[in-house]
Amino acid sequence: MSEKERAVIARTHEAFGTCLTAEKLKEDFNKLGILPGMNLLVHCSLSKIGWICGGSVTLIQVLLDLLGPEGTLIMPSHTSDNSNPKYWQNPPVPSEWFDTIRQSMPMYQSDRTPTLYMGKLAETFRKWPGVLRSEHPQHSMIAFGKNAKLIIDKHIDSCSEQSPLARLYDLNDNGYVLLLGVEYENNTSLHLSEYRFQTNNNIEKTFISGASIENPETKKRQWIEWNDYDYDSNDFNDIGRAFDYIEGNTTIGSVGLAKARLMKQYLLIDFATDWMNKNRMKKNTS
Template structure:
């Protein structure tokens, strides 16, 4: 057992006197507002919640049970290592490796390629029976439930109108975002706002993106490049906290040890576009 896990056990025991169970998580999530029939995009730091008996399997099952047969659970399954190495920073690699990496990176395959930096919950959910995954080689998303196919289908562009984020927005009052122990800097829906901010202000795509994909003719990997926006999240916490400050926008409460947020995605996106117009244009 690692020291990190020992510390997590100690914090959980100090706060609750026992480990976190499915029943406790269910009660906390219901108090926050998670309910049957929602289409719910979840971002999660499992360790912030506390020591859960059954870990990510327990939390995944609790979320699916709460959403019920009419609900849909969504998580990001991004693969940022399938990208141009010249942009890597955490950590960077020597420039003489760039061409080798481009030529040698395995092509994105929805059923095989693991997530990266998405956390244990998303990687567990990726392997869950019946989960669907979108086709984008870097910014894929995974979903299970009534609207799963609608959400992940035809994911042609990172965070644009042809993305799961836009399909969630289209659901309006039935489309929600849940932040479990993470801040708005991890709130991927703000990239949809960013995309709309760019396009409505006639800002051109000036970022050359790349990924290894399968050539449908030869069934072999090749390096594919496209023009994209240079998305960033430096001001996402500012945007999110401003959104939270308006009464009725965000349900804030504890799930286990973690401060968590539940919000309607379309309200957040519309607010963020206006915020960017007022602040990024200065």
């Protein structure tokens, strides 16, 4: 048992006197406002919730039970290691490795490629029976439920108009984001706002991205490159604080030990795009 897990057990015992169960999680999610039929994009730090009996499997099953057959559960399943090594920073690799990595990186396969830095919950959900995964080699998303195919289908752009983020936005009042033990800097939906801000203001902050994919004709791996938008999450927490400040935007509560935020995604996207128009433009013109 790791020291991190020991600490999680100690915090959970101190707060509740026992471990967290499915019944306790359901009670907390009900108070927060998770309802049947929601299309729910979840970003989660599992350890922040506390020690759950059954861990990630229990949490996923609870969410699916609450959303019901008319709902859809969605998570990011990004694979940032399948990218141009020139831009790697955490950690960087020697430049002499770049060509070898581009020539050798295994191709993205939606049914095999593991997530990276997405957390245990997303990796467990990726392997859940019936889950669908989009085909973007870096910014894929996974979904289960009524609108799963609608949301992940034809994922051409990383985080812009041909992405699951935009399809969730199209669902308007029935598209939600749940931040569970994480802050707005982890809120992927804000990248859609960035894209709209940049295109609306003719800002061309792009870079050459790359990934290893399966050639649709030969079925063999190939390295492809494309111009992608240069996303920047440095002000996402500022945006989130401003969004939370407006009454009715965010429902804030607790799930286990974790702070939880539930919001309608389209309201967040519209607010953030407007915020960037006002605040990022000041930086660009100063």
